[in-house]
Amino acid sequence: MAVEPSEQVSEASDPTFSHTRDEFWEWQPRFVRRGWRRVVHRIGQAFMVAGVLVLLFVAYELWGTNFWTKRAQSRLRNEFQDKITQVTRAPTTTLPPSTAPRSTLPPEPELPDAMLLPAQGEALARLQIQKIGVDVIVVEGVDPGALRDGPGHYPGTPLPGQDGNVVVSGHRTTYGAPFHNIDKLAEGDTITVDTPSGSYQYRVKWTRVVAPQQVDVVDSTPGLRELTLTTCHPKFSASQRLIIRAEQVGEARPLS
Amino acid sequence: MRLAPRARPARVAVFAVYAVVATMILLLFFEFVVNRKLLPSNF
Numbered sequence: 531m532a533v534e535p536s537e538q539v540s541e542a543s544d545p546t547f548s549h550t551r552d553e554f555w556e557w558q559p560r561f562v563r564r565g566w567r568r569v570v571h572r573i574g575q576a577f578m579v580a581g582v583l584v585l586l587f588v589a590y591e592l593w594g595t596n597f598w599t600k601r602a603q604s605r606l607r608n609e610f611q612d613k614i615t616q617v618t619r620a621p622t623t624t625l626p627p628s629t630a631p632r633s634t635l636p637p638e639p640e641l642p643d644a645m646l647l648p649a650q651g652e653a654l655a656r657l658q659i660q661k662i663g664v665d666v667i668v669v670e671g672v673d674p675g676a677l678r679d680g681p682g683h684y685p686g687t688p689l690p691g692q693d694g695n696v697v698v699s700g701h702r703t704t705y706g707a708p709f710h711n712i713d714k715l716a717e718g719d720t721i722t723v724d725t726p727s728g729s730y731q732y733r734v735k736w737t738r739v740v741a742p743q744q745v746d747v748v749d750s751t752p753g754l755r756e757l758t759l760t761t762c763h764p765k766f767s768a769s770q771r772l773i774i775r776a777e778q779v780g781e782a783r784p785l786s
Numbered sequence: 787m788r789l790a791p792r793a794r795p796a797r798v799a800v801f802a803v804y805a806v807v808a809t810m811i812l813l814l815f816f817e818f819v820v821n822r823k824l825l826p827s828n829f
Contacts, residue, residue: 583812586812586816587816587820590812590813590816590817591816591821594813594816594817595817595821598817674822
């Protein structure tokens with residue numbers, strides 16, 4: 531490393547400033563040069579490095595993880611669009627009849643094969659909540675890998691438009707935080723779920739905070755067509771769950 | 787320590803490369819080791 535001759539200063543005249551690179555970086559105050567003080571100094575340095583790493587990790591969790599979700603959502607959006615395109619071209623089949631008791635609701639929609647059993651992690655529907663600016667693709671499954679890509683549909687719960695309780699879970703923070711502002715939803719707000727079989731409108735009935743063990747919120751609701759959104763509560767904690775329950779309004783509309 | 791003027795751009799470039807490499811390593815470590823192996827949580 532080139533150093534200007536004029537920079538050369540003896541350590542005696544200025545102990546904080548040496549004239550070679552090695553001496554510069556290895557210079558330490560006199561009090562840390564000996565014995566246990568040196569050990570304490572090193573421990574302090576280690577704590578500072580650890581603290582910086584923890585802060586970087588927090589920043590990564592809050593903002594960096596969005597990178598993976600954005601990439602996945604872009605892929606899923608194309609996948610979903612392809613599915614809709616295929617469906618509009620292919621002949622349709624009828625869903626097997628629901629096991630729930632029939633009600634006075636209109637008949638369940640005819641759904642194409644592509645909609646019946648989406649594989650784990652595949653695009654299932656498009657969820658839009660205009661009030662809080664949500665527009666995301668819902669994937670099948672709620673394991674951590676699926677939820678990294680977007681909100682997940684609980685396997686075993688009905689598909690949108692079917693009788694029962696359609697359950698969708700999503701991150702409140704990290705990985706795109708699709709449900710970050712879901713606590714702003716109130717009774718009467720509209721949620722739209724687009725699927726290859728059509729577009730469904732749901733109207734919020736109630737919101738509730740429950741314990742993580744209170745899993746009855748995902749139970750089936752025979753005779754009703756409902757949608758339940760679940761996420762962690764409060765923000766940045768997983769100590770409770772926030773539940774949004776909505777009911778279907780009207781029948782399927784053709785996708786616009 | 788002041789460097790000779792002609793040495794500055796090279797040193798800045800080397801530092802930038804180090805910073806990019808370190809950032810990439812940290813990012814991959816946080817995602818694939820900490821998040822996917824060590825932390826099972828879903829916030």
